[in-house]
Amino acid sequence: MTTTVLIGATGNIGRASLAAFRTAGFSGVLRAASRHPQRAAQRLPQPGLEWHFFDYAQPGSYAPLLKGAQALFFIAPQAEAVPAARRLLATAAEQGLQRVVYSSGRTTGDVPGRPMHTIEAAVRASGLAWTILRPGWFMQNFTGWLAPSIGEQNAIRLPAGQARTAFVDVRDIGQVVARVLTETGHAGQTYELTGPEAFDHREVAECISRASGSAVHYEAVGEEAFRQLARGWGWSDADIEDTLYLFRLVREGKEASPGPDVERLLGRPPRSLADFCREYAGLWRTTT
Ligand SMILES: NC(=O)c1ccc[n+]([C@@H]2O[C@H](COP(=O)([O-])OP(=O)(O)OC[C@H]3O[C@@H](n4cnc5c(N)ncnc54)[C@H](OP(=O)(O)O)[C@@H]3O)[C@@H](O)[C@H]2O)c1
Structure with a gap:
């Protein structure tokens, strides 16, 4: 029986992937990683799911997580991403894993010098059968880190200018993860995961307003104003600067074109922003 390891299993993509495996009736063993496996097991119970301790910052936790497994899905950590990912890939090869799926980023995967670009190169050189996923901006950012400002202030304040983004629903990413880990034919492939259409943030605010009945507005803020806002949310300087870099790519229109890969992989159109709203x-409504 195949054992598949999921790193990042408690996060947005990980939870959606677990749901997709459950819905698909996956019959292999799923080994989910977390720094807090007991808490995760209570919050995310699922038949056939094993929770294991894993922390990128603890090199001793890599081999026990991967021992006896055949396939690995991972997202990289925020800190020390490149050395951590290299160590993970080397351990996966040592432990005899056959398949690896890395979730990168749609635009930064392509930029030399950015951690995701370097990790993609390491994945391709790993000697394992690899697949790279490049998701665009998540629709679920509006129900996650942006939800308090939408719910409490009816506002989306971002340095996104008037640029359009082909937002992807994380549930589609999860379904793609389950597909590429259970089907053959995905080795050596890089997939761009987007929604079916691109919208600017004023249109997102209108979509949320129509659905929720609250008058949500979008304010295009400058970089310094965003720094102030994000400091107020408790973000680190490194996270703020990374996010500002990503929004520069958004303003350059690099996230604007929807791609065909989700539909090709899932055999149906990607979930729409209107349905998400x-x-x-x-x-x-409940946060107002
Ligand atoms: N948000 C977007 O619009 C967007 C778009 C494209 C790409 N991305 C990329 O997608 C990834 C984020 O995915 P996500 O939203 O699913 O994650 P997330 O919700 O932010 O959750 C982070 C996950 O990483 C795990 N984690 C954090 N630090 C760890 C450590 N030191 N060792 C082991 N595990 C650790 C956490 O597990 P525990 O806390 O349980 O240990 C959790 O499962 C990032 O690479 C991001 O750059 C995001």
Whole structure:
């Protein structure tokens, strides 16, 4: 029986992937990694799912997580991403894993010198059968880190200018993760994961307003104003500067074109922003 390891299993992509495996009736062993496996097991119970301790910052936790497994899905950590990913890939090869799926980023995966670009190169050189996923901006950012400002102030304040973004629903990413880990034919492939259409943030605010009944507006803020906002949310300087870099790419239009890969992989169109707004409307209403 195949054992598949998921790193980042408690996060947005990881939770969506676990749900996709559950829905697909996956019959192998799923080994989910967390720095807090007991808490994760209580919060995310699932038949056939084993929770294991893993911390990128603790080299001794790599081999026990990967021992006896055949396939690995991972996202890289925020800190020391490149050495951590290299160590993970080397350990996976030592432990005899056959398949690796790395979730990178749509635009930064292509930029030499950025950690995701370097990690993609390490994945391709790992000797394992690799697949790289490059998701665009998540729709779930509006129900995650942006939800308090939407719910409490009816505002989306971002340095995104008037640029369009082909937002992807994380549930589609999760379904793609489950597909590429369970089907053959994905080795050596890099997939760009987007939604079906691109929207600017004023249109996102309108979508949320229509669904929730609150008058949410978008304010295009400058970089310094965003720094102030993000410091107020408790973000580190490194996270703020990384995010500002990503929004420069957004303003350059690099996230604007929808791609065909989600539909090709799932055999149906990607979930739409309108459906996302309708399905999550209750969440924005309850935070007002
Ligand atoms: N947000 C977007 O729009 C967007 C778009 C494209 C790409 N991305 C990329 O997608 C990734 C984020 O994915 P996500 O949103 O699913 O993650 P997330 O919700 O931010 O969750 C982070 C995950 O990483 C795990 N983690 C954090 N530090 C760890 C450590 N030291 N050792 C082991 N595990 C650790 C956490 O597990 P525990 O806390 O349980 O240990 C958790 O499962 C990032 O690489 C981001 O750059 C994001």
